[in-house]
Amino acid sequence: xxxxxxxxxxxxxRATVPLGxxxxxxxxxxxxxxxxxxxxxxxxxxxTGKLLLDYKQYKAARTIQNNWRKFYFRKxxxxxxxxxxxxxxxxxxxxxxxxxxxxxxNLLQKRVQDHHHRAATKIQALFRGxxxxxxxxxxxxxxxxxxxxxxDLLNCVAFKLHHLLRTFAIPGVYSLKxxxxxxxxxxxxxxxxxxxxxxxxxxxLAKELADRGKDTETFKRSNKxxxxxxxxxxxxxxxxxxCEAALKMSxxxxxxxxRIIEIYDAxxxxxxxxxxxxxxAYRKHKGLMQNIKKSAEKSKRDxxxxxxxxMRRWKILVDNDLTVDKNIFKNPQxxxxxxxxxxxxxxxxxxxxxxxxxxxxTEIYCG
Amino acid sequence: xxxxxxxxxxxxxxxxxxxxxxxxQKRRGDMTAPPPNPKPEKSRIMEMHxxxxxxxxxxxxxxxxxxxxxxxxxxxxxxxEAMVSKHVRQYEASTMQRICFDEVMGIYSSLGKHGGMLSxxxxxxxxxxxxxxxxxxxxxxxxxxxxIRLRRILTKTGECMGSMEVDELLQGRxxxxxxxxxxxxxQDIIYG
Numbered sequence: 001x002x003x004x005x006x007x008x009x010x011x012x013x014r015a016t017v018p019l020g021x022x023x024x025x026x027x028x029x030x031x032x033x034x035x036x037x038x039x040x041x042x043x044x045x046x047x048t049g050k051l052l053l054d055y056k057q058y059k060a061a062r063t064i065q066n067n068w069r070k071f072y073f074r075k076x077x078x079x080x081x082x083x084x085x086x087x088x089x090x091x092x093x094x095x096x097x098x099x100x101x102x103x104x105x106n107l108l109q110k111r112v113q114d115h116h117h118r119a120a121t122k123i124q125a126l127f128r129g130x131x132x133x134x135x136x137x138x139x140x141x142x143x144x145x146x147x148x149x150x151x152d153l154l155n156c157v158a159f160k161l162h163h164l165l166r167t168f169a170i171p172g173v174y175s176l177k178x179x180x181x182x183x184x185x186x187x188x189x190x191x192x193x194x195x196x197x198x199x200x201x202x203x204x205l206a207k208e209l210a211d212r213g214k215d216t217e218t219f220k221r222s223n224k225x226x227x228x229x230x231x232x233x234x235x236x237x238x239x240x241x242x243c244e245a246a247l248k249m250s251x252x253x254x255x256x257x258x259r260i261i262e263i264y265d266a267x268x269x270x271x272x273x274x275x276x277x278x279x280x281a282y283r284k285h286k287g288l289m290q291n292i293k294k295s296a297e298k299s300k301r302d303x304x305x306x307x308x309x310x311m312r313r314w315k316i317l318v319d320n321d322l323t324v325d326k327n328i329f330k331n332p333q334x335x336x337x338x339x340x341x342x343x344x345x346x347x348x349x350x351x352x353x354x355x356x357x358x359x360x361x362t363e364i365y366c367g
Numbered sequence: 368x369x370x371x372x373x374x375x376x377x378x379x380x381x382x383x384x385x386x387x388x389x390x391x392q393k394r395r396g397d398m399t400a401p402p403p404n405p406k407p408e409k410s411r412i413m414e415m416h417x418x419x420x421x422x423x424x425x426x427x428x429x430x431x432x433x434x435x436x437x438x439x440x441x442x443x444x445x446x447x448e449a450m451v452s453k454h455v456r457q458y459e460a461s462t463m464q465r466i467c468f469d470e471v472m473g474i475y476s477s478l479g480k481h482g483g484m485l486s487x488x489x490x491x492x493x494x495x496x497x498x499x500x501x502x503x504x505x506x507x508x509x510x511x512x513x514x515i516r517l518r519r520i521l522t523k524t525g526e527c528m529g530s531m532e533v534d535e536l537l538q539g540r541x542x543x544x545x546x547x548x549x550x551x552x553x554q555d556i557i558y559g
Binding site for chain 1: 418421424436437440441443444445446447448449496497499500501503504520521524525526528532535536556557
């Protein structure tokens with residue numbers, strides 16, 4: 001595309017040389033030929049036109065080169081990226097498939113470890129609870145001690161008051177005058193004395209023997225070893241009840257005590273009788289309510305029942321002594337028979353325009 | 368274990384540089400979905416189901432969508448990260464965290480040439496494409512690529528891999544001059 005520029009350049013250079021250089025123009029014949037063709041073109045295109053054409057060709061070449069470079073490098077980078085992605089995806093697939101068994105082994109190992117970990121945690125929890133209860137603080141024994149102390153206190157109060165009352169040191173203010181009601185203290189005495197005395201004595205004796213045996217055994221073993229860790233003070237088994245003397249003074253029972261016990265037994269029997277009577281009344285009332293519900297349920301009807309009941313009140317049926325069966329709607333044949341039976345009576349109302357029957361008199365009387 | 372996502376260009380985001388119909392048709396052909404694979408036989412499905420259950424860490428016969436890529440590759444596919452992340456993004460958009468085996472099989476069947484066990488003929492074609500991909504970076508056409516260049520290529524461009532993954536890839540394949548025989552690499556990956 002640039003081959004045509006060379007003769008034009010020569011011509012341009014020659015044209016600018018002053019006239020003194022005419023001796024150079026006749027050097028060779030080939031130059032004369034090219035000069036001749038240039039001269040012909042020079043006649044067609046002016047100098048400014050040549051410059052403009054040169055610039056246009058330059059711009060066209062730049063545009064072509066720009067677009068080609070854009071296309072080439074864009075395609076190159078796209079192919080490069082596609083190549084890299086191909087390498088990466090093949091390696092990722094291969095790597096996962098190669099490491100699958102290792103993954104499965106690690107998963108199995110982890111699950112087995114978790115299983116053993118849970119089992120060990122459970123065992124540790126049980127041991128820690130047992131150890132804490134044995135060495136640090138036993139709450140259940142403290143509660144039992146509290147209950148025992150309260151019971152002993154009540155027994156002590158009851159027996160000491162009974163003693164004062166029996167020796168007439170205080171008047172009988174715990175019973176209402178001229179009545180059969182007993183006070184709370186006397187009821188407690190009546191209930192505690194004969195019910196729990198024997199069992200209580202036996203329990204005390206057995207407990208003393210057991211404690212004595214245990215202490216003897218501990219004393220014998222203490223010659224060889226001592227317990228580690230130290231359990232703490234054994235404060236729950238050292239105290240003894242202080243009211244046993246009061247129990248022994250109650251062997252001789254007075255006539256007043258016999259009367260108290262008799263009244264108490266009678267009141268207990270009366271209470272039981274009242275409860276039995278109450279239950280009987282409740283059962284009677286329940287039976288009555290069931291009967292009421294049953295009769296209400298029996299008198300209930302559905303739509304067909306209502307239709308049959310209304311049919312029985314029809315005037316036609318009453319006049320002709322016809323009956324309607326109960327199961328008329330259970331079977332369509334029954335209904336067809338009934339309709340056929342009744343149709344002859346219904347025909348006499350075909351021409352009637354009124355729903356009621358007008359009585360017809362054979363004679364008209366004039367007053 | 369998902370690698371870092373690089374500057375992934377979606378093909379539709381690149382405008383065509385010219386109005387040539389051939390270029391448009393070719394680009395449009397690239398964007399359409401590939402034809403689905405033929406259905407594999409029952410024993411192969413049972414095998415893939417066993418691999419699928421191996422990735423079930425909760426016991427409800429489903430896998431997390433974050434493990435979808437691993438599961439597909441363990442079942443025999445070689446998907447690109449763009450394909451996997453497209454499906455993962457769809458399920459995350461629909462707030463579905465775990466998918467069952469039927470859906471995984473649907474995705475597996477829709478992978479086209481990237482999925483399934485290849486026949487020997489197709490495997491040879493894939494190997495040739497793989498070799499041509501690596502030959503792009505072999506500037507002097509000698510059959511060897513410097514390990515440093517290969518590491519840089521795989522960790523900086525495309526769908527970027529992690530450094531440990533590249534170490535695992537290049538392990539045992541670098542000679543004393545620091546070069547990698549990529550033809551042998553391709554043979555190990557595809558046929559091994």
